[in-house]
Amino acid sequence: MNIQDLKVLICDDSMFARKKLNMTIAGFGVKEIYEAADGEEAVAKYCEYEPDVVFMDIIMPKITGLDALRQIIDKYPDAKVVMASSVGTQGHLKEALKAGAADFLQKPIADDDAKTILENAAKGVL
């Protein structure tokens, strides 16, 4: 699979953060990009679109990114959810990996890091 063919879901309560990551990913040629603005919407959009990769913020209203991650993994154990958070503390890292996160990116997300995630997802090694 090429990264252009990936379906990507961006979950972040910050419109600014979503727009920035969306532009970065679109710049790599990804065409199908969806967005969610809180944890609940993240779960709903995942079920609706079943994306290949999810970028998930942690601190969000309604339910946190970690709870959204748990709900997604519960229904879709193979989901590829990458936590993309400003709070990459040891505690959050452990909790995210335990809950089934595929990887963890510290915000602000470097373009190269986002690209590596997508390339790995396209190769099936995320």
Place this chain on the structure above:
Amino acid sequence: MFAQFFGAYLLNKKLVTPEELTQAFEDKNKTRMRLGVLAINAGLMTAEQVEYVNVAQQSVDKRFGDLAVELGYITKDQVEELLAQQPTEYLLLGQTLVNNGALSNSDFEAAINDYKASNQFSDEDLVENTSESISKLVSVFYHLEKAENARVLTNYVSMLFKNIVRFVGSDFTPLTSSAVRDFSANYLVTQKITGGVNGITCIAADSAEYLEFAKRFAGESFTEVDDFVNETVGEFLNIQNGLFAVNESNENGLELTMTPQTRSSDGKIVFEKAAFSIPVAFSFGEIVFIISIE
């Protein structure tokens, strides 16, 4: 980072005006370091000797270094050593202020020596942007040694200045802080930190400055404050707090998290405990960062 705090020192001592400092930050990148200022900073020549060489240069066609060596002020090796140095930010700022006529060479000499001595800064402190040297600058400038929660506050404020340089720009001067119980501004974005330490953090500014700050951080142009601008400023606060939390987790084993940012609708925030307000003067105006640790 030392340049900004040295600028604040010059401002507090009324050696330069805010306008002169702003202008110097704008001009700094075009400034070429001169040997005279380097020699003064290294303590190898006095301002008087530098002036003498400058005047002498008007009548003979010789380079500053050659003339200073001939006059016996400095050795050839010392000249080479000075020329090999990478110009540091604070020296470029000093040179720009001298070039712009805001400071004389002797004002600069007195100020830099007094600043280094009164704060016990070593030459390494001034040149290296290490976490320790930034913490020291911050702690000395804000008198944080005696503050309650000194370590946490120093770490938070040091991280803040690193992030300002990284994401907004280096053309700023930290202004004198104060303890506040409430704060009013056109725009206020807040975020709570919870866990091993509980606190409230805030960015406050009036419209024009708020907009300009958002523009810088987003790298986009905005014409009016809307939801997107609010979320942009909120994201700066979120990233600052997040990086602070990561640092506390890695360095001190303190686990922290944050709540989603909120915007104060009436332009006012009240703190239960005295908050530490940190105004920062950018070339576009003033932004106030506030932290209250509960």
